[in-house]
Amino acid sequence: MTDVVIQQLSTDKKVRISCKDYVKKVAIYKDRLAVQLSDRIVIYDLICDDQHEMKYKEKDRIRKKLECSLLCVTASNLILCQDRRLTSYDFSGNKR
16 A cells, blocks of 8 residues: 556556655556655656666655645646636645
């Protein structure tokens, strides 16, 4: 419940990200990963050195406790859905 495991289905490679906190939600888009923890959201970028190794590097951190029922990540924004309301945030945590 405190680690995120990403598996690339085409090569069957796996990466484990230790978050050291309870993971609430996970969203993935292309090479971008967002992990919602109890008091923050951490955004990671995929770093591929070659076909044999996958690594995720922390890109940004939003230090806000944001409640949502659905978390979506795009190329440059996070979208949080709460009931009928959609709210967009950039990776710095600013509401758009």
